[in-house]
Amino acid sequence: TGLKYIVFTCKHHEGFALFDSKVSDFNIMNTPYGKDVLKLLADACHKYGMECHLWMAIMEVGHSKGNYYSDNIAYKKPEWLSLSQNGTPDNPDDFMMIDPANDEAREYLVSFYEYIIRNYDIDCFELDYIRYYSRADLDFGYTQAAFEKFEEQYHYGVTPTYDTKAAYWEDWKKFRMSQVTEMVKAVREMVDRVRPEVLISADVVATVNGATEYNYQDFVTWMENDWIDILHPMAYGRGYGDDIRQQVQIGGD
Secondary structure, three states, X not given: OOOOEEEEEOEOOOOOEOOOOOOOOOEHHHOOOOOOHHHHHHHHHHHOOOEEEEEEEOOEOOOOOOOOHHHOHHHHOHHHEOOEOOOOOXXXXXXXXXXXXXXXXXXXXXHHHHHHHHHOOOOEEEEXXXXXXXXXXXXXXXXXXXXXXXXXXXXXXXXXXXXXOOOOHHHHHHHHHHHHHHHHHHHHHHHHHHOOOOEEEEEEEOOHHHHHHHOOOOHHHHHHOOOOOEEEEEOOOOOOXXXXXXXXXXXXX
């Protein structure tokens, strides 16, 4: 058919894994089906000369109204969740996200991904939801872990609020961008250490300004440092031609 690769959603938004996860019991092996779908698919891809790309929702962890919320990491570790300026993890799209500034959460996620890289013959690891949530005037990242790290780095002596005119605002944005970037860098370093031949791709906000100003996603830095190999701009509609051309120029190929 001419297909060169398949992108497989190996972990649902609710955290349910379609592989034999040793990190979490919330996986397909503990169902009546009981077969490792990821292994079956990866083997089939390579049998027919295709690549197996693995899609993963990085920071997004489902919603509290789901049928299996009690199995979700968001239920077991609520302190890992990113909070809005209103102090809640909820958003209009009805899902929650992990706080990129939480070191414990980051270590857990990277260990989860390392298990996959070590045990499954995949060709590319696709990072999605590798950002903060943003919608209208709803801003995220207002957690104790973030406040403490921000103060340690910038020494403003205040707890950040959603005040775009505050003296600290530009640094508060820069800090949150750095936390997302640290996650990307941590995945890159893990992959290079374990299986350097595996590619890393990332799904990003289609415009540089939208990515950096609202979702704190500095994908230009990721490309310039070769922390990702493939960029997937989320250009869901018309009018992104100039933005895509800019990204192709930055990427160099």
